[in-house]
Amino acid sequence: MLVFNKKSDLSAFLSPLINQNKSIGFVPTMGALHQGHLSLLKKSLSENDVTVMSIFVNPTQFNNADDLNQYPRTLERDIQIMQDLSNNIIVYAPEVTDIYEGNTVSENFDYDGLENQMEGKHRPGHFNGVGTIVKRLFEIIQPKRAYFGEKDFQQLQIVKKLVSKYKIPVDVIGCSIHREANGLAMSSRNERLSPMAREKAAIVYQILNNAKILFKTKAIEDIIIYVTNEFKKHPEFQLEYFEIADENTLLPVLKKEANTKYRGFIAIFVENIRLIDNISLN
Structure with missing residues (x-):
């Protein structure tokens, strides 16, 4: 497995692969990989000649310094997880200076x-950092293609808008949670959750599912x-x-209209850790 730390080396x-019209699939992550990330990788591997995954905790999308400092960084473990999946994944794991060149804004x-x-x-400022x-x-x-999970559904829509408005030639593909x-x-x-909190956090999805049921009649x-x-x-x-x-x-809505897709979005804190989720309602 090839691991690049500098954009010049990766480029x-x-x-040559780009010049040969090889299709490149891309999975951007901040590391601490889980099965959701691996599902994105599997989709990219099946649909492209080359798959690149980035592992980079991006400082400009954090508005909370403690959240940035405590974000899990597990690069060696992440690389091993990818190797267990496939040796055909190219990893880009840069330092902040390689991305921002001394101007981290x-x-x-x-x-x-x-x-x-x-x-x-x-x-505030989160989606400027994402963009x-x-x-x-x-x-x-x-x-050619980039893969994003629907857990961050708003981010997915933001990236699609970014690609459209700035005419970036990338197909943005959303993948299920x-x-x-x-x-x-x-x-x-x-x-970062304790085992007890991780188990109790099941209540979030349970409540979302109940909201979906209520959406039919309420x-x-x-x-x-x-x-x-x-x-x-x-x-x-x-x-x-x-x-x-x-x-x-x-846009938040208070009245249902025909031929419109709705989604419930939620953010909660447990043990001072912020979790988000969403669910399609119709």
């Missing part, structure tokens, strides 16, 4: 308002009240937000 390796992006909802409201790193990685790797046996959405942050306002009240029964969880939004615009 030099990929350039975000570019400013306009995503037609997608950035102002949910995560954007609660994490900055994704755009730079696309420029370095020049993939992978869940632990108890329903908890797989996330690198789960590694008003949106009633569903929001239900979710809020359910978390009041579990004081170890702090509900940051629950919103029902249009899948395409991400």
Whole structure:
């Protein structure tokens, strides 16, 4: 397995492959790999001549310094996990200086308002950081296809908007959420949870599923009240937000309309660790 730490070395390796019209699949991650990441890799391996995975904890998308400092970094373990899957994965694991060249700041992006909802409201500057790193990685790797998990559904829509608005020649492919046996959405942050909290966090998906059932017959306002009240029964969880939004615009809605896809989005804290999830409602 090839591991590159410098973009110049990676570009030099990929350039002949690009000239040969080899299709490059790309899976961007911040490491601490789990089965969700591996499902993205498997899809890329099956659909492309070459697969690149980046492992980079991007500082510009963190608005909380403690969250950045405590984010799990397990590069050696991650490489072993990938080797167990396939030797045909190319790894790009740069230092901050290789990506940002001494100027670790975000570019400013306009995503037609997608950035102002949910995560954007609660994490100022987050999606400028996401856009900055994704755009730079696309420029370095020049993939034909890039794979993102739907757990970060808002991020997926943001990246699709980035590619569309800035005319970046990449097919952005969303992949379904992978869940632990108890329903908890797989996330690198789960590694920071105590075993007890990790098990109790099953309640998040249970409540989302109940909201989906209620969506068939109840008003949106009633569903929001239900979710809020359910978390009041579990004081170890702090509900940051629950919103029902249009899948395409991400705008919160209070009234259902025909021929519109809706999704429930949630963010909670447990043991001071922030978890997000979402579910298609119709």
